[in-house]
Structures are given as structure tokens and as C-alpha cells.
Amino acid sequence: MALQSLDIKARSATTTQPPVVRDPVHVAKLIDISKCIGCKACQVACMEWNDLRDEVGTTTGTYDNPRDLTDQSWTVMRFSEVEVQPGRLEWLIRKDGCMHCEDPGCLKACPAPGAIVQSVNGIVDFHEEHCIGCGYCITGCPFNIPRISKKDGKVYKCTLCSDRVAVGLEPACIKTCPTGALVFGSKRDMIAHAEGRIADLKERGYANAGLYNPEGVGGTHVMYVLQHADQPELYAGLPKDPHISPMVSLWKGITKPLASFGLGLAVLAGFFHYMTAGPNEVEEDKEHTS
Amino acid sequence: MQVTRRQFFRICTAGMGGSSLAMLGFSPTAALAEVRAFKLARSTETRNTCPYCSVGCGVLIYSLGDKAKNAPGEITHIEGDPDHPVNRGTLCPKGAGLLDFIHSPNRLKYPEYRAPGAKEWQRISWDEAFTRIARLMKDDRDKNFIARNDKGETVNRWVSTGMLAASASSNETGYLTQKIARSLGMLAFDNQARV
Numbered sequence: 001m002a003l004q005s006l007d008i009k010a011r012s013a014t015t016t017q018p019p020v021v022r023d024p025v026h027v028a029k030l031i032d033i034s035k036c037i038g039c040k041a042c043q044v045a046c047m048e049w050n051d052l053r054d055e056v057g058t059t060t061g062t063y064d065n066p067r068d069l070t071d072q073s074w075t076v077m078r079f080s081e082v083e084v085q086p087g088r089l090e091w092l093i094r095k096d097g098c099m100h101c102e103d104p105g106c107l108k109a110c111p112a113p114g115a116i117v118q119s120v121n122g123i124v125d126f127h128e129e130h131c132i133g134c135g136y137c138i139t140g141c142p143f144n145i146p147r148i149s150k151k152d153g154k155v156y157k158c159t160l161c162s163d164r165v166a167v168g169l170e171p172a173c174i175k176t177c178p179t180g181a182l183v184f185g186s187k188r189d190m191i192a193h194a195e196g197r198i199a200d201l202k203e204r205g206y207a208n209a210g211l212y213n214p215e216g217v218g219g220t221h222v223m224y225v226l227q228h229a230d231q232p233e234l235y236a237g238l239p240k241d242p243h244i245s246p247m248v249s250l251w252k253g254i255t256k257p258l259a260s261f262g263l264g265l266a267v268l269a270g271f272f273h274y275m276t277a278g279p280n281e282v283e284e285d286k287e288h289t290s
Numbered sequence: 291m292q293v294t295r296r297q298f299f300r301i302c303t304a305g306m307g308g309s310s311l312a313m314l315g316f317s318p319t320a321a322l323a324e325v326r327a328f329k330l331a332r333s334t335e336t337r338n339t340c341p342y343c344s345v346g347c348g349v350l351i352y353s354l355g356d357k358a359k360n361a362p363g364e365i366t367h368i369e370g371d372p373d374h375p376v377n378r379g380t381l382c383p384k385g386a387g388l389l390d391f392i393h394s395p396n397r398l399k400y401p402e403y404r405a406p407g408a409k410e411w412q413r414i415s416w417d418e419a420f421t422r423i424a425r426l427m428k429d430d431r432d433k434n435f436i437a438r439n440d441k442g443e444t445v446n447r448w449v450s451t452g453m454l455a456a457s458a459s460s461n462e463t464g465y466l467t468q469k470i471a472r473s474l475g476m477l478a479f480d481n482q483a484r485v
Contacts, residue, residue, distance in 0.1 A: 014319050044386040048367065053390075113319040127323060163326040175369060178380045267307070282296070 010118040012110035020120065027121045027165060028187035029174060031095050032197055032225040033235065034206075035181035038063060038077050038093040042173035042182060046075050049161065049172035069096065071149035074158040075173060078236035084228055094224070094235040095173075095182070098145045098158035100124045102218030105244035108252055109140030122187065122221035125162045128154040142217055142242035160221065190223060197225045216243040332356060334363060337371060339458040340385045344482050346457055347385055348374025365392055427451060427474075435475060452478030 008018040047053060054072035057065060063079045075097035082090050104124045107116040115130040116137060126137075126146070133153035137146045146155045161171035169175075174184040183193060194211045201209035210229025213219050224238070232238040293301070333352045340347040348371030355361035368388045372379035381388075391397065401419035402411040414422075434450040453476055455467050464481070471479045 008323055011319075011323060016320060039383050041381060041383040041386045044383045045369070045381070048386060048389055049369075114323060117323040125323075125325065159326070163328050166325045167328045167331075172369070175372075175379050176381045176386045178377075178382050180380075263311070 007120045008117055009120045010104075010107055011114050012107050012116040013113040022120070024121050026187040027123070027160070027184065027221060028190040029100075029160065029171065029222045030183045030190040030194055030225065031222065032181045032183070032194075033092060033094055034197070034201055034209075034225060034227050035179050036077075036093045036095065037179055037181075038079060038091075039178060040065070040077055041176045041178060042095060043073065043075055043077065045172040045176035046158070047073070049164070050074065050159070069145060069147050069157075071147045071151070071156040074098070074156065080234060080236050082234045084231070084234070090227070092227070092235050094238065096145075096236065098124065098160070098222065099143050099217070100158075100160055100221035101142075102220065103244070105140035105142055105217065105248055106137035106146060107140075108244060109136040109248045111136060119162070121165070123160045123162045123165065124221075125159050126155060126157055128152075128156065131155055136248075139245060140248045142239060142244055187221065194223065194225050201225070201227055212238065214239075214242050216241050330367060333366065339460075340381070340388065341391075341456075341458045342382075342384050344457045345376060347371075347377035347381055349381065349385065349388065365389065368392075431474065446475045447477060448475035449477050451476060452480070455479075455481040457482040 007022060007024055009020065011018060052072040052074070054066055054070055057067060059065070060067065064076065066073050066076055069076055075095055078094045078096050080092045080094070082092060084090060100122055101124065102122065104116070104118055106126075107118055107124060110116045111134060112130050112132040114127055115132070116124065116126055118124045131154040133148060133155065135148055135155065137155055138144070138148065146157045148155050161169070161173075164171055170184040174182045183190065185193075191211065191213070198209045198211060206227040208228050208230040210226060212224035212226050212229060212232055224232075224235070226232060226235065226238075228234055232240050330352050333354060334357055336351040336353065338349050338351055340349050349368050350371050351365055352367040352369075353363035353365045355363055357363065366389075368386075370377050370379040370381040370385070377385075384391075401414050401416060403414045403419070403422070404411045430451050431448050434448065436445060436447040436449070439445045453467075453471050455464075459467065459481070467481070468479075
């Protein structure tokens with residue numbers, strides 16, 4: 001496989017500058033919730049392509065299956081029954097999974113060099129061979145997506161099929177979607193496609209239809225067309241204004257540099273103390289008797 | 291080499307300090323990464339039709355190896371055929387999971403026969419199966435074939451046996467199946483693939 005090093009935008013816990021001169025096409029996945037029928041073909045295609053097989057669960061009275069994202073299920077359908085207008089039931093089905101943020105909280109929080117890599121095309125990929133299993137990315141994620149594996153203690157999530165995209169293919173979930181609710185292409189094209197869909201939805205009586213591409217995380221490379229964009233919480237708790245947890249910026253922005261500074265100061269103080277006051281002299285007989 | 295107790299402490303302190311600094315990110319790491327290798331690069335691609343429903347979606351079956359004599363193929367991946375006019379690359383959840391259908395331990399791979407009144411299925415050869423089907427069809431047709439109706443008109447009907455054909459049939463297969471069934475005079479004839 002071609003070395004993708006030239007197309008890296010950011011790499012966790014890495015101080016060197018990645019090469020950023022080349023600017024390949026920025027990609028995006030668009031999920032049109034108004035077209036989704038909840039068939040879960042995308043879930044199956046995801047598992048099949050990525051060689052994952054989740055455990056058979058138990059039914060709990062909802063269509064959500066599996067119940068939650070796991071290290072083996074990188075995408076799940078979340079079914080919500082809501083009445084936005086009283087007496088008019090709506091069944092909102094949201095495909096949950098990594099949003100591939102432009103400003104990824106997971107990557108910011110990650111202390112393991114190279115365990116999380118963001119490509120210039122927008123994909124945020126976990127490289128499990130470098131993962132130390134600390135789970136900081138789970139705290140850093142504004143969408144609660146990464147899941148730690150009980151098998152190997154490493155964290156897994158949707159890769160946006162970076163292996164397929166790298167050779168010019170669409171992700172597995174996109175290809176299989178029978179209703180065309182999932183589309184993939186350049187981010188610009190996806191926004192244009194979404195505008196067409198939103199105009200259509202508005203014509204059909206969804207006055208608040210809109211695109212979910214939250215600015216709080218710099219925009220995302222997985223976007224939703226929502227019938228009720230003014231209330232994203234309706235869609236199984238999609239955050240209205242997602243932000244990276246303040247704990248991440250507190251740790252990475254203040255605590256860590258401060259501690260590093262303190263450490264450097266201690267080393268310097270030790271050096272100058274050695275130079276000015278000199279080492280602690282011990283008499284010969286005491287050295288041998290102790 | 292002689293190391294005094296004091297020198298030993300110094301070595302330990304220097305080592306601990308150095309490794310702590312490295313752990314805190316003061317050692318530059320090259321910004322390199324690779325994506326997972328594309329697993330279909332040189333696998334064999336075979337076109338087929340999904341066996342499930344009457345929609346008849348086209349699928350691409352990918353198998354290990356290049357059909358070399360010493361490398362028996364193993365199906366590793368299936369996805370929709372973008373050139374197929376029915377599905378244009380898409381697949382439903384059942385079609386998307388065909389890989390596990392193929393490798394299922396419960397998959398029927400050969401004809402099985404359960405004798406009247408028997409509980410057990412027994413494996414038989416294709417020859418035995420075809421011979422038995424032909425024999426029973428011939429006996430039944432000889433006994434129940436209606437060449438003429440009450441008015442004496444030629445009808446050539448065989449209404450005591452029916453035939454149900456599969457969904458994953460090409461136009462050519464469908465044409466031949468129709469010819470065979472109708473030439474025998476068979477009327478009860480249906481096909482899951484309503485195409």
C-alpha cells in the first residue's frame with residue numbers, strides 16, 4: 001500500500017511537522033436521515049469489510065441492534081420515536097458512528113504517538129498498533145464514539161474505510177445503502193447535495209430541515225441531513241453544539257506544558273546548584289562504613 | 291568496571307531523568323503513518339447473482355489468490371456489482387452478509403433425501419437425485435397426462451405435478467426452464483424471480 005505519510009494533517013502526541021504542501025480532495029459522508037429506512041445494511045457491510053463480528057445480543061424491545069457501539073460494531077442505527085407536532089409520530093433513524101471531526105478531540109487527547117492520525121482528506125483514523133489503551137480519546141470525543149476492546153485493550157472506531165478511500169473507492173456502508181440515504185464524495189459536493197435535499201424537505205413541510213456540520217468541532221466529515229435541524233437532540237441525543245471536553249484543553253493546554261516547564265526548571269536548578277554549591281562531599285571513612 | 295554506590299545512584303538518576311523526558315514528548319517522532327492495506331488488491335473477482343430474493347441483485351465475489359493450481363480459492367469478501375442494472379452496487383443487509391451465508395456450517399451443499407415416513411435425511415449423489423426425479427416425473431405423467439378434454443379437443447395437460455424455479459436465474463436459464471416445463475404439458479409452474 002502506498003505510504004500515506006505525505007497526506008497526514010495531524011498525528012497524536014507528535015512534535016514534528018508533517019508534510020502539508022499537498023492538498024488532496026477533502027472527502028465527506030452525508031447521511032440523509034429522511035431517506036434512511038433502518039435496514040442496517042450499512043452495519044452488515046461495515047462488519048463484513050472490516051472483518052468484525054459482534055456477539056449476538058438480546059432484544060430489549062427496541063430495534064437498536066446491537067444496543068450500542070462496540071469494538072466490533074463501528075456503526076449502529078439509533079431509532080427514536082418522537083412527536084414534534086402532537087399526534088404526528090415520527091420515526092427518526094440515525095446512523096451513529098465516528099463523525100471524523102475537522103478538529104478531532106480524540107487526537108488532541110491521545111498521548112500515544114501515532115495512535116490517532118488525521119489525513120488531509122479529513123479522515124481521522126486509529127492505528128491500533130500504537131494504541132496504549134489509556135482511553136483518553138473516549139474522554140476527548142464529543143460524540144462518545146470510540147470503544148475499548150476487552151480482547152486486546154485497544155480502542156476501535158469507524159475508519160471511514162480509509163483503506164478503500166486510499167485506493168479511490170467509497171466506504172463499504174456507502175456502497176451498500178439501498179435507499180441512497182448514504183452518499184460519499186468531496187465535502188463540497190456533499191454540501192451541495194445536502195442543500196438540494198434540504199430544499200426538498202422544506203417543500204414537504206419540514207420548515208427546520210438543515211445540515212448538521214457542527215462548527216464547534218470545526219465541521220465534520222460525516223454530516224447529517226436532519227428534518228429538524230433546530231433540535232438535533234431528537235435524534236438519539238445528537239449534541240446541538242458539540243465541543244471538545246474542557247478537560248482535554250486543561251490537560252494538554254495548561255497542565256502538561258506547566259509540568260514540563262517545572263521539570264525543566266528543576267533540571268536547571270539542579271545544574272546551577274551543582275555548579276555554584278558543588279556536590280555534597282562525603283568523607284572517605286563515612287563512605288566505606290555506610 | 292568498578293561502580294561505587296554513589297556512582298550507581300548517579301547513573302540511575304540520569305537514566306530515569308532521560309527516559310522521563312522522552313516519555314513527556316521531548317523526543318521527536320517522525321510523522322509517518324500507513325493505512326490498512328487494501329485487501330482486494332490482487333484477489334479474483336467473480337460476478338454472480340444474490341441467491342436470496344426475487345430482486346436478483348448482482349454481486350461481486352472476491353476470493354483469495356489468482357486461480358493458480360496450488361492455491362484453491364477461498365471467498366473472502368462480497369459486495370454489490372456497480373455495473374448491475376438492478377442494484378447498481380447496493381445490497382440489502384442480507385445481501386451484504388452473504389459471506390457468512392457461504393461459510394455457514396448449515397449451508398446445503400448437496401442433494402439430500404428423506405424417504406416417506408423416515409426421520410433422517412440422507413445424502414445422495416446428483417445422479418441419484420436426477421434419476422429419482424426423472425423416474426417419478428415420468429411415472430406421474432404417464433398416469434395423469436390429459437391429451438384431450440371432454441369435447442375431444444387436444445389440450446396436452448399435465449396438472450398433477452408442478453415446478454417451482456429459483457430466483458438467481460439468467461434470462462437464458464429462464465427461457466430454457468420455461469421450454470422444458472411447457473413442453474411436458476406442465477401448467478402449475480412458478481418462479482421466485484418475477485423478472
